[in-house]
Amino acid sequence: MSTVRELFLSSIQEFSDNIAVVGDNKRVSYNELGSMVESFSSFLYSKGIKKGDTVVILLPNSIEFIVAFFSVSNLGAVSVPVNTTFKKEEIAYYVNHSSAKLILTQYQLKLLVDEISSESNIPYSIVEGKSPEWNTHNFNEETLPDVPIDSSDEAIYLYSTGSTGKPKRVSRTHHNLVALADNHTQTVGWTENDNILFTVPISHTYGFGNFISSIKIGAAIFVLGGFNRNRVLDLLEEESITIFPAVPVMLDVLAKTYLPQPKDFSSLKLVISAGAPLPEKTFNKFYEKFGIYPRQLYGSSETGLISINLGDDIKNTFNSVGQHVRNVVVKILDESGQEIGINEVGEIVVRSPSMTTTGYFGLPEETEKAFRDGYYFTGDLGRIDQDGFIYIVGRKKLFINISGNKVDPVEVENILLDHPNVKEAAVLGITDSNGVESVKAVIVSDEKIQKKEILEFCRERIAEFKIPRTVEFRDEIPRSPTGKVLREELK
Amino acid sequence: MVIEDRIKKVLLENALEEVDPKEINNSSPLIEYGVGLDSVATLELVVALEEEFQIRIDESEITPETFETIESISLHIAKKL
Numbered sequence A: 001m002s003t004v005r006e007l008f009l010s011s012i013q014e015f016s017d018n019i020a021v022v023g024d025n026k027r028v029s030y031n032e033l034g035s036m037v038e039s040f041s042s043f044l045y046s047k048g049i050k051k052g053d054t055v056v057i058l059l060p061n062s063i064e065f066i067v068a069f070f071s072v073s074n075l076g077a078v079s080v081p082v083n084t085t086f087k088k089e090e091i092a093y094y095v096n097h098s099s100a101k102l103i104l105t106q107y108q109l110k111l112l113v114d115e116i117s118s119e120s121n122i123p124y125s126i127v128e129g130k131s132p133e134w135n136t137h138n139f140n141e142e143t144l145p146d147v148p149i150d151s152s153d154e155a156i157y158l159y160s161t162g163s164t165g166k167p168k169r170v171s172r173t174h175h176n177l178v179a180l181a182d183n184h185t186q187t188v189g190w191t192e193n194d195n196i197l198f199t200v201p202i203s204h205t206y207g208f209g210n211f212i213s214s215i216k217i218g219a220a221i222f223v224l225g226g227f228n229r230n231r232v233l234d235l236l237e238e239e240s241i242t243i244f245p246a247v248p249v250m251l252d253v254l255a256k257t258y259l260p261q262p263k264d265f266s267s268l269k270l271v272i273s274a275g276a277p278l279p280e281k282t283f284n285k286f287y288e289k290f291g292i293y294p295r296q297l298y299g300s301s302e303t304g305l306i307s308i309n310l311g312d313d314i315k316n317t318f319n320s321v322g323q324h325v326r327n328v329v330v331k332i333l334d335e336s337g338q339e340i341g342i343n344e345v346g347e348i349v350v351r352s353p354s355m356t357t358t359g360y361f362g363l364p365e366e367t368e369k370a371f372r373d374g375y376y377f378t379g380d381l382g383r384i385d386q387d388g389f390i391y392i393v394g395r396k397k398l399f400i401n402i403s404g405n406k407v408d409p410v411e412v413e414n415i416l417l418d419h420p421n422v423k424e425a426a427v428l429g430i431t432d433s434n435g436v437e438s439v440k441a442v443i444v445s446d447e448k449i450q451k452k453e454i455l456e457f458c459r460e461r462i463a464e465f466k467i468p469r470t471v472e473f474r475d476e477i478p479r480s481p482t483g484k485v486l487r488e489e490l491k
Numbered sequence B: 001m002v003i004e005d006r007i008k009k010v011l012l013e014n015a016l017e018e019v020d021p022k023e024i025n026n027s028s029p030l031i032e033y034g035v036g037l038d039s040v041a042t043l044e045l046v047v048a049l050e051e052e053f054q055i056r057i058d059e060s061e062i063t064p065e066t067f068e069t070i071e072s073i074s075l076h077i078a079k080k081l
Helices: A004-014 A030-046 A063-074 A088-097 A107-120 A174-188 A205-217 A229-238 A248-256 A280-290 A364-370 A409-417 A451-459 B003-014 B039-053 B070-078
Strands: A019-023 A026-029 A054-058 A078-081 A102-106 A124-128 A154-160 A168-173 A195-198 A220-223 A243-246 A270-273 A294-300 A304-308 A329-333 A346-351 A375-384 A390-395 A400-402 A405-407 A424-431 A437-444 A470-473
Touching: A004 A030, A004 A063, A004 A174, A004 A205, A019 A030, A019 A063, A026 A030, A030 A063, A030 A124, A054 A063, A054 A088, A063 A078, A063 A102, A063 A124, A063 A220, A088 A107, A102 A107, A107 A124, A154 A174, A154 A205, A168 A174, A174 A205, A174 A304, A195 A205, A195 A229, A205 A220, A205 A243, A205 A294, A205 A304, A229 A248, A243 A248, A248 A270, A248 A280, A248 B039, A280 A294, A329 A375, A364 A375, A400 A424, A400 A437, A405 A409, A409 A424, A409 A437, A409 A451, A451 A470, B003 B039, B003 B070, B039 B070
Parallel strands: A019 A220, A054 A078, A054 A102, A078 A154, A102 A124, A195 A220, A195 A243, A243 A270, A270 A294, A437 A470
Antiparallel strands: A019 A026, A154 A168, A294 A304, A329 A346, A346 A375, A375 A390, A400 A405, A424 A437
16 A cells, blocks of 8 residues: 555445544445545546646535545645635635645635635635535546556645745655554554544644544544534543544643533543643643543654654653654754764654655755755754653744644744834744743834734734734844844843 | 622633733723634633633633623623523
8 A cells, every 4th residue: 555545445445334534413434435535536527637736625624624635635636735714815825835726615715715716816616515516416427537646646735834934835745644644553553443533623734644544544533623622522422532632722721621510531542632742730630630641742744743652651751742653763963963862952853754755845945954864853852761752842943833833933023014013023932831832022113003903913914823912012122233133032 | 709800800810911900990892902812812711711600601602792891701601600
């Protein structure tokens, strides 16, 4: 098995009668999912999609997202999953940068996508919600060509956030994704009997990795379009969820949410925390309510899954992202690029069969810096203990981590500078006593502006997680003699 | 403590840590202080209110009208007590 299509076909044959996806009051078996993908592939083919084309999937977690992804792969085309909470300019960037041939979206986003489509001349199709262009009954006629797909063909473009002002495109091949699913499932030991709840977006590398592994193993995927804590609590009990990938803020909120009556969470066997550091308070509070400790996972858009903490001594290693997964090599290097000893802090570098082999599209300098000697230089600082447990202790890169969503401060600064009354702006991450990061903007202005005005200005232009929570007005922004913003002085 | 005072306490501890308590009264428009603009922060505030009053507030109840002022939050919570 070396392509996504083969992975999918193998699962629909082997687990034919198992439930594959549950969402929006529908339950779809693997066999039915196979038929839906065949029909959707015909639909895409009728839209002119062929091997090598890129298709933007602008959908929330849904049956349609899953069908769309496997159908795009089935035709040898490339999926570009995009977060539905992004604003117009952000979505337009992904659409244009990926040279998309088609945008697949939901009725709820019709007006927004209509504008993007008119400006970019890239067509779109509504495939979810009211009046979908596709459904299983109206697209079974087209005969699909037998498209040869090689394991080295591109399967997906994910975008990675840095400090370059715009997200960087990372291509992952069919081989990369199949290797990801293999290494993931063989490490974590999931089975076809598992019920896995997806409230983290499948469009993001973390959700995506768990999703493709779930399909590979024949598990049941429960999809939620957004994080609704009461719905999550109900589903955990009603659907006997066994695996729950989350981000720390979700776990914190769930642990604090009031329960009028006790609930039975005994089916839960693995709760995963990723995207941001897991605060000790959340770790303990979650256990008190659910009787299970969350376990940290580490990964990136560039490499896919790197490690997961499946250790027996979780109480004492809760702040570790665990040991590397199967077939993945993790090293800690010092400034000169030499591997360093146990518990010494340096940069975490990774080699994995699921990592991109082409680096960042159109960015040779950035690629050269981050990909060296077969390793990806994560920019994260960390150490590895005597048992191989990896601990992340900081980062070399400038980005801000908001509940697992990475924010490029330069992108937010550029937005702020578009405001007519903002003369200078500096954006940075600040951390509270629980280690939770938030966005802070420092603004220099000749005119009197209110925080509310700044927030509203941002709200119209960028996704909510990028909007500064703290806004400070100053007379000037401290800079080094070379003009570099001294961000440490602004914390 | 009356409901409004308990709500103010929760707000000051969870959403308005940097605001001078004297600045806020029961009819101050909370949006002026950023309340309701950030969904994660709003959710954290709702969870803290649930904990304080031992009530369940559904996501559908988190509307700009409900969270306009301490007074409007109080009216909403009073119905559940």
